[in-house]
Amino acid sequence: MSGESSDGGGHSHGKKRPAGLPKNEKLVWDVLASTHDPLKAYEILDKLKDKGVRAPMTIYRALDGLESKGHIHKLEGLNAFVLCNHEGPHMVQTFLLCENCTNVQELELRAVEADIAPAVKAAAFQMSTARLEIKGQCQSCAEAA
Ligand SMILES: [Zn+2]
Ligand SMILES: [Zn+2]
Incomplete structure (x- = not known):
């Protein structure tokens, strides 16, 4: 609902998915790329149930992997994740x-x-x-x- 109107900054994730990610990291990256809102781990899990991802551990591991590579950031205060919109870590x-x-x-x-x-x-x-x-x-x- 939020952020659909003018945002002034062209803030869109026109990002290409980084190459060479393991399958689960790809899935999680795609979920984060599909929204501008920060997502909590369980919200990501929820969106991946259709793809056969059921274990929270799978999500946490994929988030850890993506974060350590600098592709996503964790917002501590919200306990949620966003895609990094920069080139390079x-x-x-x-x-x-x-x-x-x-x-x-x-x-x-x-x-x-x-x-x-x-x-x-x-x-x-x-x-x-x-x-x-x-x-x-x-x-x-x-x-x-
Ligand atoms: Zn606002
Ligand atoms: Zn960043």
Whole structure:
């Protein structure tokens, strides 16, 4: 329902599925590519029942695999997953989360990574990932208000 109207940013997953994924990761990737909403593991499982996927473990493993390859991101606060809309894996992820609806948009902010990475390195810390969640109102909610 949400996000069908103008989103101003052409935010669509015109992404091609990464090559060489195991079967279950392909299935999960396709489900995430079919929506702009973040999906929880059980929602993904629900959509894959028709394809014969019944075990939650199968979904968790596929999500783990996709996440470790940088193809999807987990939104900790929502406990849900979205497709990465960048080319190539990146350590610092920036999301715009609407507090009013389920709209989530990933921003490509190289500046954040450029700032964070050297500071973390200077602290002699080995960063695996960092996530910036910017909360507020999406465009359609702001216009409706
Ligand atoms: Zn990403
Ligand atoms: Zn919204």
